[in-house]
Amino acid sequence: MKIVVIGGTGLIGSKTVSNLSRLGHEVIAAAPNTGVNTLTGEGLAGALDGADVVVDVANSPSFEDDAAMAFFQTAGRNLLAAEQVAGVKHHLALSVVGTERLQASGYFRAKLAQEALIKASPTPYTILRSTQFFQFVGGIVHAAAAGDAIRLPPVLIQPIAADDVAAALTKVVVGQPVNGALEVAGPETFRLDAFAEQYLSAQQDPRTVVADPKALYFGAVLDDGTLIPDAGAMLGETTFEEWLDESMAAD
Numbered sequence: 001m002k003i004v005v006i007g008g009t010g011l012i013g014s015k016t017v018s019n020l021s022r023l024g025h026e027v028i029a030a031a032p033n034t035g036v037n038t039l040t041g042e043g044l045a046g047a048l049d050g051a052d053v054v055v056d057v058a059n060s061p062s063f064e065d066d067a068a069m070a071f072f073q074t075a076g077r078n079l080l081a082a083e084q085v086a087g088v089k090h091h092l093a094l095s096v097v098g099t100e101r102l103q104a105s106g107y108f109r110a111k112l113a114q115e116a117l118i119k120a121s122p123t124p125y126t127i128l129r130s131t132q133f134f135q136f137v138g139g140i141v142h143a144a145a146a147g148d149a150i151r152l153p154p155v156l157i158q159p160i161a162a163d164d165v166a167a168a169l170t171k172v173v174v175g176q177p178v179n180g181a182l183e184v185a186g187p188e189t190f191r192l193d194a195f196a197e198q199y200l201s202a203q204q205d206p207r208t209v210v211a212d213p214k215a216l217y218f219g220a221v222l223d224d225g226t227l228i229p230d231a232g233a234m235l236g237e238t239t240f241e242e243w244l245d246e247s248m249a250a251d
């Protein structure tokens with residue numbers, strides 16, 4: 001199959017491109033620095049010519065509310081229109097578990113808008129919703145930092161290694177479109193404050209994590225169900241401790 005991975009140079013995209021290439025598919029890693037820009041439309045028609053499947057794992061360069069909304073709406077419209085012209089048979093996009101429960105956050109409003117465009121397009125699709133990547137724990141800590149304290153609500157989170165997300169995406173790419181959403185999550189649940197604490201301790205970062213039920217997560221109030229997938233989600237295999245050990249060794 002010819003498969004175009006939009007955002008194919010990013011964290012998940014590059015792993016997915018490698019997996020699909022190893023399976024013998026013709027894979028294009030599409031991104032601005034390979035000459036394909038979904039915001040401007042540059043290079044899109046050429047990349048999609050003859051494509052069977054498009055995997056969209058691009059991300060907005062800015063997480064600011066309006067910028068993220070503009071990115072996912074404009075890029076989504078351009079991409080879905082180009083897919084119709086090219087006769088693409090399956091559009092696959094990566095979204096986030098609990099997106100509809102996180103609508104106090106502008107970024108998640110943008111992700112829901114991206115999902116709505118996909119559902120409204122005639123191209124058969126699958127939305128794979130993932131929980132937070134282990135690689136994103138630094139971003140969570142950064143967003144929750146106030147001086148030397150990291151304030152996080154002690155709610156459940158079921159994060160996953162990026163390798164396991166890419167493996168799940170690869171399985172979905174070679175399957176049939178479900179015209180709906182699937183979920184993937186990590187093998188363990190944590191309390192969000194304990195998850196951040198384990199990361200800071202591995203980094204020998206002296207800052208303190210404060211469990212604060214009222215602390216916001218990217219502007220949203222969380223409860224124990226917000227970040228957790230439904231029963232039946234695909235599960236990754238890598239534990240957080242395994243990932244921490246590997247990433248500390250790599251550093």
Ligand SMILES: NC(=O)c1ccc[n+]([C@@H]2O[C@H](COP(=O)([O-])OP(=O)(O)OC[C@H]3O[C@@H](n4cnc5c(N)ncnc54)[C@H](OP(=O)(O)O)[C@@H]3O)[C@@H](O)[C@H]2O)c1
Binds near residue numbers: 010097131
């Ligand atoms: N972080 C999490 O915990 C999490 C959880 C669930 C789902 N997700 C979703 O996973 C997806 C991928 O995230 P990631 O962390 O792998 O992203 P990433 O590493 O930041 O990569 C983003 C990719 O998008 C490309 N891109 C940016 N602007 C583009 C444009 N105008 N046209 C085409 N490509 C463009 C980038 O190319 P350049 O490098 O050339 O700019 C890069 O290849 C996102 O949609 C995100 O919402 C994330």
